[in-house]
Amino acid sequence: MTKIISTSKTINKTDIEKYASAAGDFNPIHLDESFAKTTQFGKCIAHGMMVAASISEALTAQFGINWISKGHLKIRFKSPVFPGEQITTTGELKKNSLNTFSVKVTKNNNQVAITGEASIPKKNEVKNEL
Amino acid sequence: MENFIDYSKLSVGQLLCKKSIEINSNLVKNYLESTQDSSEMISDLDGNEYIPPMAIAAFGLQIVIDYLKIPHGTLHVGQELVIESPLIIGELIDYEASIATNSVRNNWRFVTIEIISKTTEKNIVMTTKSTITMPVITPDHQGINHD
Numbered sequence: 001m002t003k004i005i006s007t008s009k010t011i012n013k014t015d016i017e018k019y020a021s022a023a024g025d026f027n028p029i030h031l032d033e034s035f036a037k038t039t040q041f042g043k044c045i046a047h048g049m050m051v052a053a054s055i056s057e058a059l060t061a062q063f064g065i066n067w068i069s070k071g072h073l074k075i076r077f078k079s080p081v082f083p084g085e086q087i088t089t090t091g092e093l094k095k096n097s098l099n100t101f102s103v104k105v106t107k108n109n110n111q112v113a114i115t116g117e118a119s120i121p122k123k124n125e126v127k128n129e130l
Numbered sequence: 131m132e133n134f135i136d137y138s139k140l141s142v143g144q145l146l147c148k149k150s151i152e153i154n155s156n157l158v159k160n161y162l163e164s165t166q167d168s169s170e171m172i173s174d175l176d177g178n179e180y181i182p183p184m185a186i187a188a189f190g191l192q193i194v195i196d197y198l199k200i201p202h203g204t205l206h207v208g209q210e211l212v213i214e215s216p217l218i219i220g221e222l223i224d225y226e227a228s229i230a231t232n233s234v235r236n237n238w239r240f241v242t243i244e245i246i247s248k249t250t251e252k253n254i255v256m257t258t259k260s261t262i263t264m265p266v267i268t269p270d271h272q273g274i275n276h277d
Binding site: 009015018019021022023024025027028029035038039047048049050052053054055056057058060061064065067068069070071072073074075076077 | 157160161163164165166167168169170172180182183184185187188189191192195196200202203204205206207208209210211212213214215216
């Protein structure tokens with residue numbers, strides 16, 4: 001398995017509002033257009049953790065219990081995701097590695113929103129520890 | 131001025147806060163819906179579903195954001211998760227947050243917060259590191275906090 005199955009979704013304003021309520025993060029940079037206009041982005045942006053959730057979703061779909069038991073993820077937020085933008089999450093096994101994947105969330109304008117890497121232990125390593 | 135937190139005084143290793151949360155099925159349902167997560171829920175042998183790891187991290191981060199009264203407009207620039215054990219929906223999580231780094235670059239403050247989440251039996255569920263950045267502010271410039 002050298003690639004993580006790619007997933008895509010569109011982040012809407014409603015999703016951002018739902019995420020704010022679900023996570024309790026009401027920072028106006030995500031919700032208040034007039035405040036967001038005063039920031040470097042000029043408009044509301046999605047929560048970073050909301051976008052990052054797509055990586056965990058892809059890893060859960062592919063690696064299941066191995067990911068949610070002993071996974072390791074390190075990511076950088078490179079550019080914001082604006083309401084209405086589509087994001088695609090991809091991953092690829094790193095060269096010379098057995099279980100570390102480079103992961104990426106890309107927007108429909110090809111800008112990278114998140115980059116990083118994820119390590120997932122092998123099945124027997126998880127079974128022995130659970 | 132009473133709400134002002136001098137972020138320059140946050141020292142590495144400083145314990146910020148501890149809080150316990152029960153991540154129940156309703157919280158998980160709302161979280162999954164808002165993130166449009168369509169992955170299948172993973173269960174233990176008894177059919178108890180596990181909490182998505184990123185939800186555990188997100189709820190922990192929010193505790194710290196609230197505690198530190200992070201200025202609006204603060205940006206999240208990096209995130210790390212080291213998962214030690216899965217956690218069943220409805221279990222209580224004890225979060226403990228401390229400062230991992232605190233530095234200034236080009237008039238922006240970068241703070242990394244380490245959050246250790248444990249079960250009530252003190253087993254580590256996950257360790258996360260969240261790096262946030264905010265413009266350097268002083269008490270005299272509190273007005274730009276937009277709070």
